[in-house]
Amino acid sequence: MSDASSAPPGGASHAAPLGGEQSAHAEALEDEAAIIEGLRAGDSRAFERLVRAHVGPLRAAALRLLKDEADADDVVQEAFLSAFRSLDSFRGEARLGTWLHRIAINAALQRLRRRRREDESGQREDIEALLPRFLEDGHAEQLYRPWVQSADELVSRAETRKRVRELIDELPEGYRTVLILRDIEELDTAESADLLGISRGTLKVRLHRARQALRNLLERELELTGEP
Structure with a gap:
């Protein structure tokens, strides 16, 4: 296995983008850690940062499932509140955005199930x-x-x-x-x-x-x- 000293000229230029990606990833993790720390400390600004960073993707996911803007907005609100209440259960095993995404998806699916229970048509799904x-x-x-x-x-x-x-x-x-x-x-x-x-x-x-x-x-x- 060759070491760094044997790298061909110009090799550093190929490593630069990777270093940039790693730096951006590290910054994102630091930002997430700061948001989580702020949330646990009761800092309202941390909650605002959380919402600004994730409301768009969460709403898009909920809207795809529910096909109703009002329901999607309700689900996103439920997801943020649920995440805030269960913050102590977040162990950092997944990215914060991934964790929120799962909560929003689950909330949307629960709403779909409620819709089916309230639907009196009893229509059988036929594909x-x-x-x-x-x-x-x-x-x-x-x-x-x-x-x-x-x-x-x-x-x-x-x-x-x-x-x-x-x-x-x-x-x-x-x-x-x-x-x-x-x-x-x-x-x-x-x-x-x-x-x-x-x-x-x-x-x-x-x-x-x-x-x-x-x-x-x-x-x-x-x-x-x-x-x-």
Whole structure:
């Protein structure tokens, strides 16, 4: 293994960005530590800093799940208050923002469960109509024009990204929620299943079917609109 003295000329220039990232990371951790210390000391300015730093991402996550701005605002408020009350349980095993994100997601899911209990329609969630259909020989019943661009490229375009979000909202709630937790909020399988109160196997099945349905909806959309 070579040591630093054997590094080629110019090697320091490659290390500079890494050093910058490490410095920014260290500053962020110090800022979090200062906020936590201030909160535990009862400093109202620390709470204001906490809200300013995290209210945007938390509200966006809650809105994706709830699809209602007033409910999302309520959930974010609940999340901050819950975090403040349970601050003594925060051990620093995750970043402060990650901890807050989990609290907000859980609060949003609880609100969704309350909605379902209050819904008297009793409608069964059915995703079959959104899934691709296949003939007896295994071929798709309807063939759409193949995508010229990858899904990632399509989603990265502002106008397509907006439509993808709208199509996600067309999925039945149980499938939409799984897709959001895993593919947008980037929670892992175990945590997503725990939050939803379902088995990991059930979650994987729902996620697979949700992705199938979303792709089918997007392919149909691109066919109808003539997108390249």
